[in-house]
Structure formats: C-alpha cells, structure tokens
Amino acid sequence: MRKKEIIGTFEKLGVFLGQFSNLPGRNLTVMPWLEELNKEFFQPMDVLVQNVYIHNPWFTGENVRYALKVAATWLRAESLVNWLSCYDNRPERVKEKTIAVVMAGNIPMVGFHDMLCVLVSGHRLLAKLSAKDDQLLKLISEIISAINGELGGKIVFEEGRLKDFDAVIATGSDNTARYFEYYFSKYPNIIRKNRSSAAIIDGLETKEDLERLADDVFRYFGLGCRSVSKLYVPADYDFSFLIEAFSKYSHIANHNQWANNYEYQRAVHLIDRIPHLDTGFLLIKESSNLSSPISVLHYENYDRPESVIDPDLTESDRIQCITARRPVDGKIIEFGKAQEPGLGDYADNIDTFEFLLNL
Template sequence: MTDLKRRINAFTKLGEFFDEFYEFAKKDPKNEENQNPYLEEFDKKITVARHKNGWFTKENCLYGIKGWAELLTHENLEEWLAPYHIQERSPKTIALVMAGNIPLVGFHDFLAVVITGNKALIKLSSNDDILLPFIAAFLIDVEPGLGDYISFAGGRLEKFDAVIATGSNNTSLYFEHYFGKKPNIIRKNRNSVAILKGDETEDQLQALGEDIFRYYGLGCRSVSKLFVPKGYDFDAFYKAVYRYRPILELVKYANNYDYNKAVYLMSEFKFLDNGFLMLKEDPSFASPIATLFYETYDSTDQLHNVLRADADKLQCIVGSGVWKDEISFGQTQRPMLSDYADGVDTVEFLLNN
C-alpha cells in the first residue's frame, strides 16, 4: 500500500525523467558516461514503437512526452487533486481499455487510476503497446509499492470492479454489452472543430495548423473540421499552414493524401487542394487523413445551435471570442490535468465507484 504523498512523488519523478529524456533524445551522439540507464532504454522503446506503428514518429512521441513532463510536477499534481477528497481505502481494480491512435493516448486514465490509490488492469491496443509498460516499470522502480497496483492483461479482462474503455462508435457497442453491468466510462468517437470569423491573424492560423496536423490528425483533439462565414476566402488559411508541407515526408500520410484525392476526383466531388491538405465542404465531423471538412454559417447564433445539437460528438472547439469554453489556436494537444476526455471527470468517477 502506498499513500497519496508517495504516489504524487512517484509521478513527479516520472515527470522529471520525461524532461530529462526529452533533452537526452535531442542530443547526438548520446555517449555521456554515468547517464541514467533508463534514458537509453526508453529511446530504444520509442524506436520499436515507431517501427511497429508508422504513425508514431519520434517527433510526435517526444511532443507527447514533453507535454507530460510539463504537467507532472509536484505543484501541478497537488493543485489538480486538491478539490477531491481522496481517502486511503481498499483499492478497487479498474480495467482500462486503451485506444492506440496517438502515443500514450491512455496515459491520463492510467495516471488517474493509480494516483487515486486504485489498481490499474490495462488492456493495451496493439497499436500502442510498447511505451506504457516501460513507464510502468519505471514507476515501480521508483516506488516499489506500486508493483501490486499496475498489471497488463494479455487476454480476456477478468476480476475488475469498474472499467474505462475508449474506442470507436462500433467498439463502444461491444463495450456496453460486455462492461454494461459494471460502473463504467465508455468513450466513443469524438472530433474537434475550429471556428473562423475571417479576421484571424497569420499567427493564429499558423497555430491552428498545429491543431490540425499534430499526430497527423488522428487524435480526438485534432481539428478535423472548420466552420467559416459564408464567402470565406481560404487563401489566408492556406498561406499560413503552408509551413506544414513537410508532413508529406511521412509515406503513410502521403499515401492517404493520394488515395483520398483520387477518390474525390473519381467521385467528382468539389474540393480545394494545396498539395498536402484538401478542403471539402461536408456536414460530417470526422474527415479522412489529409482532408479537412468545412461548413459555412450565416450567424453565430445559427452556428451555436449546430454546436449545441452535436455536443456529444465534439471534444474541442477552437476559436477566439466565439464560444464560451473555446480553446485557443494551437492548444488542443496541450490539455491540462483537469481537461477530462468527453468532459467526464475521471477522478470523481473513481472516487465514487
């Protein structure tokens, strides 16, 4: 059994390691003596993860690690947990069914379960099954008491008290059937959108490119659709995001761009194209890779009605002075510890079930 203070200290040390690793990974050659042996080992794990999943580029892995390094400080963890009444009690086993769309996508759930004193029984996606086991081993080395609180399921999930499962709209039906009798959080597909007014600066539009292209648009916090005023001229947008053209260097992205462009051409769909990103008018939220959907609006009132009606399909709304809980341009992939997926407070769920 570990107490909250020791668990916070363990994750603080993990944050310090992430920060150290981020600096280590950028050095070349890496031949320093007496360095932390975990640094080289983590570097190897990221290489393996990249070979196994072509979307997991080193740049994107390091981006995620740097983000967690900034969040996992003693001050941030205490501030995050301060509003909750966390008592030491008999731990419950929480099954975590993780997605694998972006590196460490399920880490926040893992953090919430372990830091509240519960046991994490983790079912990893085959697309992201390299990094978290290494991180778990690091935490157990730092705080051996966590050894009984972290386990990975290779097959069928059994003997758990509650579940947090993340997947697609299709897999959510299976999750609801299989896990429905247990306390649960079951997440479906969500997408993020940006609202443009037409007066955005070049800096804001460049920052929006980060929301669109980071992780190749594969995350639920990735902007997949724009809402623009009628008659909007996309020239300024395309000019601002042209700096992201090197995204084509990833063959998987380039292949998706070529394939989707061919489909649009053969189907005689109207679309705009700058050589690496297509814009297609479409009422849907989930756009294919290398495509950004857009929809026009007549008034902000009309737009707000649309967004409220589809609130259960949206993760983030990006903009400047257009929505109450909007996220600033360029910040969708930098959530705070208290930014819960789907707006469901994971810690509150864990403390009450």
C-alpha cells in the same frame, strides 16, 4: 500508500520524461535519484522514442516527444496539486479496487491519463493495451516501479481476456463501444466513443493564428479526438491565407502513410468530381460531417458567429473540443491548444477521477 507519496512518485516520473521532450526546467544534474534512474532507463527510452515508429509508423519521434512533453507538464508538482485540489473534500483513502482499462492506440501514450487517474485515486490498474501502442506505457510502468516498487506493483498488463476486476474504463470506436457496453454492462463503467474537434474562424486571424490552428489540425496526423477535423468559416471565406499558413506542415506529404491516404482521397474526389481545395498535401472540402478522413479537412459556412457558439455544438456528445482565435471560458480554447489538455480536461467530458473516487 498515502496520496502524497504517489504524487511524489509521479513528479519524479515527470522530471525523467521531461528530458525527452525539450521542456525548459530545473538543473537535473543535482538530482542523484535521477542519475540512478538514467543509468537504467535513459537509453531504453531514448531508443524507443526514436524507433517506435517502426512498430507504428504514425508514432514519429516528433509526435512521441510531444506526448511526453504533455505528460511531463501534467506531472509537475503544481499541476498535480491544482488538479487534486478540486477533490479536497474527498477522503484521503478509498477502498482499493482493480480497474480494468481498455486503452486506445490512436496517438502515443493516449492511455497514460487513465493510468495516472487509477493509481492516484488509490486503485490497482489492470490494463489492456492497444497493439498500436503497446511499448511506451510498459516502459513507463517499469520506471514507476524503479521509483516506487509498491506503486509499480499495482500495475498489471493483460494480453488475454480481462478478468477479476471491479470496474471498467474502455475507449474505442462507436462500433467497439456497443460491444463494450454489452460485455461490461454489469460493472461500473466509463465507455468512450468516437469524438472529433472543430475550429471556428472569424476571418480576422493573423498568419500566426492560422499556424497555431495548423498544429490543431496536423498534430498526431489528425488521429486524436482533440484533432481539429472541421472548420466553421464565414460565408465567402477566402482560404488562400489559411492555405499559406498551413504550408508549415507541407513536409507531412513525405510521410508514407499520410501520402497514401492523400493520394487515395485525391483520386476519389477527382473521379467523383467532388468540389474541393487541394493544397498538395491536404484536401479541404465543404461537408456537414464533423469527422473527416485522414488528409481531408471539412468546413461549413455560417452567417452569424453566434450561430456556431451555441449549445447544439459546444455541448454536443460528438465534440471533444473547439478552438478559435478568441477563447470562450469553458467552451472554446485558443488555437494551438487542442493537443495540450490539462489534467482536468477529461475524455468525453466525463470526470474519470470522480468516477474512481466513487467506487
């Protein structure tokens, strides 16, 4: 199957998904193929978006719609063409192989990017879904099959032991990565581990800046590798302005799982007399640790901004991304963009598509 045909399939998928993500777009009523697709899949997708939280309480309708928005943005024709233009010197066709992909389930549809890379590169997908996210991608694969039966036939979901594959992409924790590295050592592989994200505050932020930072902290309940779990702040930074801006997400206290984590962490900090700031829904404490528990945000002071923007931080294998008021090309992105990666923003900064093309 030619790449142009595959791209056309995903572009149609993006138009369909965009209906559930409040994306501004084109006049959908003039697309007969979409009307046919909607007859079969609009209601099942709509029901799943609203009810998947019953299976996984972290997958609220708001967060699922946001994940669909990101995917629909990726699947616009211009996004796909720009992404693939970086690989123009590569052959149109590759020798088709079966790629086993062990997917995470920390945020909705987190494995979709790997699915896209495998199929666009011309390979077959053998996917092992996380029990936490085993519904959305199955429905999306059915939609792909309805648009392009040949491409849909290249997607297989395996619930048991993975076998008969040529290469592996596996995402998990530091602990599971050790198992993956042992089990998949004889195959070409990408093994992903824990990563976290951070933000740099310079003290000149407006309320709007800090509200965008709140998106980076609270989106997906902070469960993504691109979720900001640590702040770097000037010495003697006054947190009152930040806490006021973060009240945008005060409703998160109504989420049962978040509230349970918050109450537990609050009790631990009070009993152990750990210094912290309490917003009523988030604890903010000083720590050298990059990652933080759910409902806790770490911070660390710095004396000079340039001491933060150095290779030890920006090139750390523990960092996925860094946000700030003023972006730095190739190193730091602006507040509010952490959960809006582009197609070329690969997990663990390993070029998945290049890996697949080289098999």
